[in-house]
Amino acid sequence: MDSYHESLLKLMHSLLFCFLIVLASIAAPSLADPPYELCSLDGNYAINGTFEKNLISLLSYMSSNSSASRFYSTSFGDGTDRVYAQYMCLNYVTNGTCGDCIRLASQHIRSLCPNDTEAIVWEESCQLRYSSRDFFGRLDISGNKWLDNAKNISQPVRFRMIVNNTLQNLTRVAASGPDKYVTGKVNFKDTSKNTLYGLVQCGRDLSAGDCRTCLEAAISDVLKNVYFSVGARLLSRSCYLRYELYAFYEGATEPASNQAAASGRGNKVVLILIITVALAAMVLVLVASFLYYLRRYHRDKKAYDQDLPFMSLRIIASATKNFSSSNKLGQGGFGPVYKGVLPDGKEVAIKMLSSCSEQGAEEFTNEVLLIMNLQHRNLVKLLGFCVDREERMLVYEFMPNGSLDVMLLDPNRRAKLNWRQRLDIIDGIARGVLYLHEDSQLRIIHRDLKPSNILLDTDMNPKISDFGMARIFAGNDAGANTATIVGTYGYMAPEYAMEGLYSTKSDVFSFGVILLETITGERNTTFHLSKRAPTLLAYAWQLWNEGKGQELVDPLIKDSWWFPEEFNRYMHVGLLCVQEDAYDRPSMSSVVVMLKSESTALRNPDRPAFSVGRFTDQQVASNCGCSINGVTVSSINPR
Numbered sequence: 001m002d003s004y005h006e007s008l009l010k011l012m013h014s015l016l017f018c019f020l021i022v023l024a025s026i027a028a029p030s031l032a033d034p035p036y037e038l039c040s041l042d043g044n045y046a047i048n049g050t051f052e053k054n055l056i057s058l059l060s061y062m063s064s065n066s067s068a069s070r071f072y073s074t075s076f077g078d079g080t081d082r083v084y085a086q087y088m089c090l091n092y093v094t095n096g097t098c099g100d101c102i103r104l105a106s107q108h109i110r111s112l113c114p115n116d117t118e119a120i121v122w123e124e125s126c127q128l129r130y131s132s133r134d135f136f137g138r139l140d141i142s143g144n145k146w147l148d149n150a151k152n153i154s155q156p157v158r159f160r161m162i163v164n165n166t167l168q169n170l171t172r173v174a175a176s177g178p179d180k181y182v183t184g185k186v187n188f189k190d191t192s193k194n195t196l197y198g199l200v201q202c203g204r205d206l207s208a209g210d211c212r213t214c215l216e217a218a219i220s221d222v223l224k225n226v227y228f229s230v231g232a233r234l235l236s237r238s239c240y241l242r243y244e245l246y247a248f249y250e251g252a253t254e255p256a257s258n259q260a261a262a263s264g265r266g267n268k269v270v271l272i273l274i275i276t277v278a279l280a281a282m283v284l285v286l287v288a289s290f291l292y293y294l295r296r297y298h299r300d301k302k303a304y305d306q307d308l309p310f311m312s313l314r315i316i317a318s319a320t321k322n323f324s325s326s327n328k329l330g331q332g333g334f335g336p337v338y339k340g341v342l343p344d345g346k347e348v349a350i351k352m353l354s355s356c357s358e359q360g361a362e363e364f365t366n367e368v369l370l371i372m373n374l375q376h377r378n379l380v381k382l383l384g385f386c387v388d389r390e391e392r393m394l395v396y397e398f399m400p401n402g403s404l405d406v407m408l409l410d411p412n413r414r415a416k417l418n419w420r421q422r423l424d425i426i427d428g429i430a431r432g433v434l435y436l437h438e439d440s441q442l443r444i445i446h447r448d449l450k451p452s453n454i455l456l457d458t459d460m461n462p463k464i465s466d467f468g469m470a471r472i473f474a475g476n477d478a479g480a481n482t483a484t485i486v487g488t489y490g491y492m493a494p495e496y497a498m499e500g501l502y503s504t505k506s507d508v509f510s511f512g513v514i515l516l517e518t519i520t521g522e523r524n525t526t527f528h529l530s531k532r533a534p535t536l537l538a539y540a541w542q543l544w545n546e547g548k549g550q551e552l553v554d555p556l557i558k559d560s561w562w563f564p565e566e567f568n569r570y571m572h573v574g575l576l577c578v579q580e581d582a583y584d585r586p587s588m589s590s591v592v593v594m595l596k597s598e599s600t601a602l603r604n605p606d607r608p609a610f611s612v613g614r615f616t617d618q619q620v621a622s623n624c625g626c627s628i629n630g631v632t633v634s635s636i637n638p639r
């Protein structure tokens with residue numbers, strides 16, 4: 001495509017973007033302005049009856065006396081005509097505002113819930129409630145209402161975590177304080193610097209425990225219902241919470257960029273103008289979309305001819321019960337991993353990639369589509385992916401037997417892993433890595449091979465996961481030098497850990513460590529604790545030279561069925577793979593041949609790399625600085 005078309009497309013894209021913003025501001029599904037009410041279906045009081053008279057006196061009493069306190073409960077009348085009423089103003093409002101708010105609420109409550117024996121209304125800064133039953137000091141978390149903001153956050157998953165964390169912290173403080181009220185703010189960074197402002201408040205008649213229960217239910221309700229919004233409120237009978245990206249409790253008003261929907265109300269001229277602009281934009285957008293898809297179609301015809309395995313964030317969120325902690329399978333080097341169930345009942349593992357990647361959505365999509373074309377029985381199958389603003393997710397088939405790591409660490413499970421299965425696992429890994437290095441149409445260096453990245457299916461077939469991650473994060477090819485080191489100490493080749501030099505031979509090194517760990521049941525990273533030698537590699541080398549290699553066989557299989565000759569050959573190949581000089585290590589294709597050929601004489605191994613980095617089991621992630629609350633996460637830099 002020539003440059004004229006390119007710039008035309010760019011223009012179209014900007015218009016599309018503007019259009020989406022305009023559209024969002026019209027269609028935003030946030031609730032209307034207050035009041036919001038909840039009327040009971042329990043019963044009605046008689047018109048002109050005593051209950052109504054009592055209610056009227058109570059409301060007028062509260063209206064005229066409400067500037068004295070932020071929270072007030074009182075009752076009036078006798079027997080079945082007795083009315084219990086309570087109001088709560090948000091603590092930050094002035095006496096005058098509180099009074100005005102209650103006066104307004106008193107009028108609204110009767111017109112919104114005519115002749116109901118129980119009702120509650122929420123105004124902008126207060127709530128008013130009455131009932132024929134005594135509810136003072138009693139917790140009621142039913143019928144909570146939530147409100148969201150018109151504007152969407154760019155990284156909802158991470159934002160929700162920060163919101164949850166902040167509100168949980170505020171809850172702890174508020175519940176134990178005398179005012180049952182607290183505000184707080186937290187700085188965080190997503191696409192730009194931001195501050196989250198939160199407020200929680202309980203009725204002062206609640207105990208600390210009930211206040212906490214109420215707010216925890218409120219947090220859970222708001223997170224369950226509000227997924228994308230930059231701010232939200234939760235209206236409950238006994239408590240209240242709100243969070244925004246501006247200091248609402250200090251009188252700040254919502255920044256114009258957030259205000260989209262709130263200001264649209266009643267302003268017909270603006271609305272008409274917007275619609276006109278939108279219609280004009282729509283025509284351009286249609287043209288733009290056509291050109292855009294035409295371009296994509298030509299560039300990546302093959303990938304798009306297949307069913308595009310793109311999944312929406314909504315589907316993924318519902319598959320993982322909104323990324324609930326009970327669905328979390330673990331924490332990978334690039335972000336958390338969740339178990340999910342797709343609408344068709346298929347079990348999947350969903351890997352969230354930390355948003356540090358600089359890569360744009362389009363490059364990411366292309367990269368994933370390339371990687372999805374890799375198919376091998378020893379690679380975990382990538383089923384789909386999701387890109388939503390800054391969020392990136394990969395959807396894999398679910399592996400019921402977990403990872404080799406867990407298998408080797410747990411002595412009970414390791415004991416059940418017999419000699420034959422171990423050799424099959426090693427052979428499978430070797431074939432998978434060979435496919436990545438040489439046989440696929442892409443040349444892929446894994447860069448983070450380790451037992452926790454080897455998953456096991458129901459038949460204990462090994463499947464390599466996280467392949468293509470190095471490509472996705474670094475986006476470049478083999479035999480390079482990189483400043484971004486992705487890997488795990490104990491499995492990283494010395495030239496890679498120290499100098500950032502990587503090649504297929506660095507994967508061969510990691511494979512060698514996995515091989516030795518699988519046949520010996522020892523862990524390279526914690527071997528020094530056994531005091532026999534600083535590392536498993538050093539010890540294996542020492543025994544090998546003394547002709548006593550077989551002493552290293554996993555004691556858990558020692559008494560069962562295993563072949564010393566096979567053990568010797570596997571150990572020999574393992575030692576060849578972990579040699580210090582990358583040049584001396586065999587290629588993956590020779591490894592596969594050597595493991596299988598009983599007759600070939602193998603070359604003697606040279607000294608292995610004895611100490612690689614510090615032997616912590618620390619993950620070294622990409623050296624980006626995502627920070628939550630000023631704390632920089634994942635930036636361990638090897639020298």
Ligand SMILES: *[C@@H]1O[C@H](CO)[C@@H](O)[C@H](O)[C@H]1NC(C)=O
Pocket residue numbers: 024025027028029150151152228
């Ligand atoms: C927010 O994002 C969700 C999901 O992507 C979408 O359904 C909704 O329309 C968006 N709202 C706005 C105002 O952009």
Ligand SMILES: *[C@@H]1O[C@H](CO)[C@@H](O)[C@H](O)[C@H]1NC(C)=O
Pocket residue numbers: 047048
């Ligand atoms: C209630 O009382 C008012 C005036 O006291 C009267 O006009 C109205 O008809 C009465 N309504 C009923 C339903 O009795």
Ligand SMILES: *[C@@H]1O[C@H](CO)[C@@H](O)[C@H](O)[C@H]1NC(C)=O
Pocket residue numbers: 067068069094095
């Ligand atoms: C609000 O009312 C309380 C109780 O009447 C009083 O102590 C306080 O000084 C008032 N505050 C302001 C700002 O007027």
Ligand SMILES: *[C@@H]1O[C@H](CO)[C@@H](O)[C@H](O)[C@H]1NC(C)=O
Pocket residue numbers: 044045114115
């Ligand atoms: C009051 O309640 C009765 C039912 O008991 C209902 O028929 C009537 O319409 C209600 N009055 C108003 C003003 O809603």
Ligand SMILES: *[C@@H]1O[C@H](CO)[C@@H](O)[C@H](O)[C@H]1NC(C)=O
Pocket residue numbers: 161164165168220223224322323324325
């Ligand atoms: C919020 O955090 C709490 C722990 O502090 C956790 O139990 C809960 O699952 C989290 N909720 C969500 C929706 O992430």
Ligand SMILES: *[C@@H]1O[C@H](CO)[C@@H](O)[C@H](O)[C@H]1NC(C)=O
Pocket residue numbers: 162165166169186629
């Ligand atoms: C919440 O409190 C914990 C422990 O007090 C603290 O480590 C964490 O940073 C706090 N989180 C936020 C978002 O304030």
Ligand SMILES: CC(=O)N[C@H]1CO[C@H](CO)[C@@H](O)[C@@H]1O
Pocket residue numbers: 060061064065
């Ligand atoms: C305690 C108090 O201030 N009570 C006042 C409440 O308002 C009524 C008028 O509606 C006054 O008469 C009370 O003195």
